[in-house]
Amino acid sequence: MSQLPPSAAVGPSNVPPRGPVEEPAGSPPARTSEDRYRPVVYQPSSAWRSLYERFFAHIKLDERWEPTVRQQAERGLVVYVARSLSFLDFLALDFLTKKHGLPLVRFTNDVGMFVAEPFGRGSRRMRLQKQIPDDRALIDTLQGEHSALLFLRRPPRLQGNGRLFARSTKGDDMEVDLIRTLVELQRKTSKPIVLVPQTFVWTKRPASTQRRSAIDLIFGPAEWPGRIRVFLQFLANYKNSLLRSGEPFDVRAFLDEHQDMTDAQAADAIRYALLRRMERERSLVLGPAKKTSTRIVDELMRSPRVRKHLDHAAKEAKREVVEIEREARRDLDKLCAAPDTNVVHFFHRFLDTVVWNRIYDGMVVDREGLERVREAARKGPLVLLPSHKSHVDYLVVSDLLYREGLAPPLIAAGDNLSFFPLGPFLRRSGAFFIKRSFKGKKLYPQLVDAYVRKILVEGWNVELFVEGGRSRTGKLLPPKLGILSMIVDAALQLRDREITFVPISIGYERIIEEKSYVHEQSGGEKQPESIGGLLATGRVLRSKYGRLYLQFGETMSFRGLVDEAVALAGKNDRARGAPSVQNGESGLSPPQRRALVQRIAHRVTYEINRATVVTPAALCATALMAHRRRGITHDQLVRQARTMVATLERLAARIAKPVIDDEGRFRPETLSEALRLFEDAKLVVTVDDGKGDPKRGEPPDEPIYQIPEERRIALEYHKNTILHFFVPSALISSALLAMNGEAELETLRDRVRRVSRLFKLEFMYRADAEFDEIFDDALGSMRAAGEVEIVGSMVRRGGGASGAQVARYAEMLRSYFESYRLALLSVRALRNGEVASLGKKEWLKNALALGQRRYLSGQITLRESVARPKLENALAALHDHQLVRVEGDHIKPGALIDDGTTYVDLDRVLIEHLVID
Incomplete structure (x- = not known):
């Protein structure tokens, strides 16, 4: 340790006041007869301090x-701990502890302080050699209740080996084992010594598993860089450098738990635990060691699992194995991601400067949820499962994690996005491209499965969209189980790794694909992604799309999910009186494994819905569309929105900060902000500005807002983003009004059960409860709000303003009832025997045409009822009710199509839900 200039004394708590510490100049401290070392603080000169501040x-x-x-x-004596000896780390920690008023470093080992001493105060007292052994200096420092910084290892040194020079691939041991010194000191003192790991990350480029280069030989490998390499990394990346804090290590508590250990054994165990914690923090930022996509493909092609499938495919196709291998390698080359830190950083700079702050008014992030994700990432790979509403989703999560010091994931994307020139950029930013259909490709699913398993084994975070494609309606789509099933199968084989599922809700106040979504919902063909669509980004960049919201649901441990599934399987076996059977390592049979995948998918969609934030745009759109008249005054809009906020708070929904003030009260100004956004997009028009005509003596009145009929589908998108919060109440309200506002409780329950089954593809219901519990909870909440009354066994609509809310709830579902009845009417040709089958495209085209005629004639009241997604879901519901049979691209009569009771009864129910006040 180098002799440092003297400093002013610090109080017994060792916590100096905030702000830079100014040390008075003075003479060196007096030495005792034992020539004991007095711990002092390094104090740079003003010129050196300016460099501190800049970098x-x-x-x-x-x-x-x-x-x-x-x-x-x-609570104790703080000792900062860093992994590898670094003068730069000391200077950075010295700066930060002084800036934040934390315990200052009075001792550090082997850092070579003579380099800095000419730039600090007291340079005349600089010593080029140690004045006292490191172990004695450390003891003196801690006995004086000061803090120290310990480096655990040296960077690997260049050493001669015969005619060659080489570096080790890990750090070298320090000359003096100061961890053992701490153990010996802790046994003699009652005050706990707490080791706080410090991990400075000067570059986000991960270590490489490729052969060592000449640069690695001279400057040290990336994972254990030498001083020159660290300094160069710092100069190149100092504006993006990070300090990560590992979990503190209590030496006294450890020794109390391991009293049988010798000092040397305890020191080794503590050193290993600290290195593990610091490496874990580095891995959080850098991710796993980098392998080229070519190496990944080579390793996959050599794996026994893939070899087995290759041999089977060749035998089945009666072809040479080498031909199958070539095809498999081509498929893997197109599949694999090729993450490149430079491309990820480029995307980050572009998004930060151009996208997030130009077309959006910023990104609102769930900070508490992000910390839950960070904690889960310390245990193992993450499976990130965001909602999917826009192509922007591909960028949001990766960029946030990169900005927050977490390794970006590898992203499962459709191969429709691999077009030039965007595809190569996305591949280098972490996307791996999967064919949209596996039809007729028996080997391809096995290759995808092997790749997914490989990246989880390597330690990569994985991101996939459980909905499969983008939602064009604003609601979550039913989950697709293909890739999720592969991840579950891979995780079942990796029980020694902790894998965590992370539901994520990404919300927008406006969507950049708005026009194309309206076109597709109205029956237009989906346009393939192309360079033309990419160039249209210029128009996007000139518009404003409000805020972007990113919220995290509760994380789910895969081990916990499997344990639940095993327990549930055992419970079901006992209920049937059958013996409980263990099936392999997971304890799950193939059917139980499929049930586990479905359970995870529905838990994820439920968590995404629960985490969805109520944005000003969604609130405003819902209030506008729940009003059945042609226009709504500003005062009516405010009252309606205020009531909805109260309902949403009662349902524990997450409310965006602009919607409510610091005291939790509704802010009417938030509606004005959303209305400006909608008027800019021509979704809402102000037909009366409310100013009146002073020349005629007309007093000012309230503005009146209208929704252009042709824009209702676009506005419904925003309503649908929060519709799931209201669905249970809306189903009850619609059923109650269909029965003239009064019904027996059990009759109402049966009606709601039937309608909720009809809409099972439209809405994601709670995954943690059965129907009766969901129904009782919703009805109880409505009763508490005065929206309904329960007298004996009868349920009645409430009175006054609260009762009026029942009609608003029911209005939220009107377009779905109209659309489902339109679908029912569109299969009359099959029921009447006019045709034996219909093509799905032909049926959809005819249904949209029929809907357009009925809308123009007033038989359908809402323009958004004539929408392709609703009709497609309605067709699936008719298939479920056995009124039709959907086989591939054809629709045929179902088993109950001739049963007049089934058809007529369903038609009657739909009509009753439409004839309401």
Whole structure:
């Protein structure tokens, strides 16, 4: 340790006041007769301090770093610990502890401080050699209740080996084992010594598994860089550098738990635990060691699992194995991601400067949820499952994680996005492209399965959209189980790794694909992604799309999900009186494994819905569309929105901050902001500005807002983003009004059960409860709000303003009832025997044409009822009710199509739900 200039004393708590510490100049401390070392603080000169400020002020701190260090300083002696000897790490930590008023470093081992001493105060007292052994200096520092910084290893040194020079692939041991010194000191003192790991990340480029280069030989490998390499990394990336704080290590608590260990054994165990914690923090930022896509493909082609499938495919096709291998390699080359840190950083800079702050008014992030995700990432790979509403979704999660110091995921994307020139960029930013259909490709699913398993084994986070494609309606789509099933199968084989599922809700106040979505819902063909669509981004960049919201649902441990599934399977076996059977390592049979996949999918969709934030745009759209008249005054809109906010708060929905003030009260101004956004998009028009005509003596009145009929589908998109919160109440309200506002409780329950089954593809219901529990909870909530009354066994619509809310709930579902009745009418030709079958495209075209005629004649009241997604879901519901049979691209009569009771009864129910006040 180098002799440092003297400093002013710090109080017994070892926590100095906030702000830079100014040390008075003075003479060297007097030595005792034993020539004991007095711990001092390094104090740079003003010129050196200006360099500190310029380069270290950019370091992004772990949010828990300062409170963690401060908390540990209050309960014990803080010793900062870093992985590899680095003068740069010392300077950065010295700057940060002084800036934040944390315990200052009074000792550090083997850092070579003589380099900095000419630039600090007291340079005349600089010593080029140690004045006291490191172990003695460390003891003196801690006995004086000061803090120290310990480096655990040296960077690997260039060593001669005969005629060659080489570096080891990991750090070298320090000359003095100061961890053992701490153990010996802790046994003699009652005050706990707390080791706080510090991990500075000067570059986000991960280590490589490729053969060592000459640069690695001279400057050290990326995972254990030498001093020159660290310094060059710092100069290139200092504006993006990070400090991550590992979990503190209590030496006294460890020794109390391991009293049988010798000092040397305890020191080794502590050192290993600290290195593990610091490596875990580095891995959070950098991700796994980088392998080229070519190497990944080679390893997959050599794996026994893939070889087995290749041999089977060749035998089945009666072809040479080498031909099958060539095809498989081509498929893998097109499949595999090729993540490149430079491309990821380029995307981050582009998104940060051009997208998030130009077309959006910023990104609102669930910080508490993000910390839950970070904690889960410390345990193992993440499976990130965002909602999918826009192509922007591909960028949001990856960029947020990169910005927040978490390794970006590899993203499962459709091969429709692999077009030039966007495809190569997406591949290098982490996308792997999967064919949209596996039809007729028996080997391809096995290759995808092997690749998914491989990237989880390597430790990559994985992102996939459980809905499969983008939602064109604003609602979550029913989950697709293909890729999710592969991930579950891979995770079942990796029981030694903790894999966590993370539901994510991505919300927009406006969607950039709005026009194309309206076109598709109205019956237009989906346009393939192309360079033309990419160039249209210029028009997007000139528009404003409000805020972007990113919220996290509760994380789900895969081990916990499997344990639940095993317990449920055992419970079901006992209920049937059958013996409980263990099926392989997971304890699940193939049917139970499929049930597990479905359970995870529905839990994820439920969590996404629950985490969805109520944006000003969604609230405003819902209030506008729940009003049945041609226009709504501003005062009516405010009252309606305020009531809806109260309902949403009662349902524990997440309300966007602009909607409510600091005291939790509704902000009417938020509607004005959303209306401006809608008027800019021509979704709403103000037909009367409310100013009146002073020349005629007309007093000012309220503005009146109308929705252009041709824009209702676009506005419904925003309503649908939060519709799921209201669905249980809306189903009850619609059924109650269909029975003239009064019904027996059990009759109402049966009606709601039937309608909820009809709409099972439209709405994602709670995954943690049965129908009766959901019904009782919703009815109880409505009763508490005065919206309904329950007298004996009868349920009645409430009175006054609360009762009026029942009609608004029911109005939210009117377009679905109209659309489903339109679908029912569109299969009359099959029922009447006029045709034996219909093509799905032909049926859809005819249904849309019929809907357009009925809308123009007033038989359908809402323009959004004539929409392709609703009709497609309605057709699936008719198939479920056995009124039709959907076989591939053809529709045929179902088993109950001739049963007049079934057809007429369903028609009657739909009509009753439409003839309501």
